[in-house]
Amino acid sequence: MxxxxxxxxxxxxxxxxxxxxxxxxxxxxxxxxxxxxxxxxxxxxxxxxxxxxxxxxxxxxxxxxxxxxxxxxxxxxxxxxxxxxxxxxxxxxxxxxxxxxxxxxxxxxxxxxxxxxxxxxxNIQIPQNDIWSAVEPEPRFCLILNRYSEQALIVFATRQCEEIGKMNQIECVGQSVLEFVALEHQMIVKHHLELVKSSEMIVKFHFLWYTHILMEAVMSCTADGLVMVIRHANKIYHHTISS
CATH class of the missing domain: 3.30.450.20 (PAS domain)
Incomplete structure (x- = not known):
């Protein structure tokens, strides 16, 4: 549940x-x-x-x-x-x-x-003085995907998808998330979609967005949908999966 x-x-x-x-x-x-x-x-x-x-x-x-x-x-x-x-x-x-x-x-x-x-x-040590160096918030957005659709259709997107992902928050609903992935990296995303659905584990991975910007995503699976949170990745990192 x-x-x-x-x-x-x-x-x-x-x-x-x-x-x-x-x-x-x-x-x-x-x-x-x-x-x-x-x-x-x-x-x-x-x-x-x-x-x-x-x-x-x-x-x-x-x-x-x-x-x-x-x-x-x-x-x-x-x-x-x-x-x-x-x-x-x-x-x-x-x-x-x-x-x-x-x-x-x-x-x-x-x-x-x-x-x-x-x-x-x-697994980490939190300083007990309640005073920490705050990290400046970085741009991130979230997509909720239909876990039962083969193409992982988008059912909801947070508004930051427009600035970061160059998407239309309203019009992207009903589209496949793969439409926003660079063609050469669609297999990477498909692989992780299937992995998270079959194992219900949390996965983190890097892939090229359709704008050819390298992104990092973390994805989890519930009975009600897949949750995918996305941010710009460290440009040094690159990951490929053979088709």
Missing amino acids: SYIAILDNTNNAKYLYASEGVQEILGYSPSELLSIDSYALTHPDERKSLRLIHNYSNAQQSFSFWISYHSRHKDGHYIRCNSILHWCHDLIIATIFSESSILRASSVEERFIVHPNGKMES
Whole structure:
């Protein structure tokens, strides 16, 4: 069970969107969560650690990070959820799963586990003084793709796709993401689309956009769709896959 969430980039991380899968996991309909403070659905004992992670990852503009924590079901009990989150300009993009999977965390930059007593485990060391050197936000955009279409049709795009990807946010809906990939790198993207759908792991890869700008993408898969967050890549890196 899994769902997609889009949160605003504020201290409260309010829900702007939730896909249908949220009802299976948390018992809420998507409309019930609109404008809800996402922290209201977390366990009180875990909130201090969650806010520390939130503030640190925001300062660092983490491209992708994984958090395991407890979320409150509509009927009042708490269940452990695993979330992959991305800072994406003025939004936080999340794919949220009800069960643990080591594959889901294997390709993300930072991993955090928040225990019921509020203590946190991580693969990185967060300075405890709450003062960090903030990273200037970089341009990024997100595409949500239809996981059941062979051509990975776009069902939603964030507005930064226009500046970074030279796309029309409205007109790109219904088009294949492959139409925006350079012909010589379409096999790279197809390979990772199939990989993420078949294994439900998180994948990160580089490819040429149709403008022949090298991009870096991180992609995850839920029952409700594929989430693909894209930014300009380090120009030194180049990756190919034989067709």
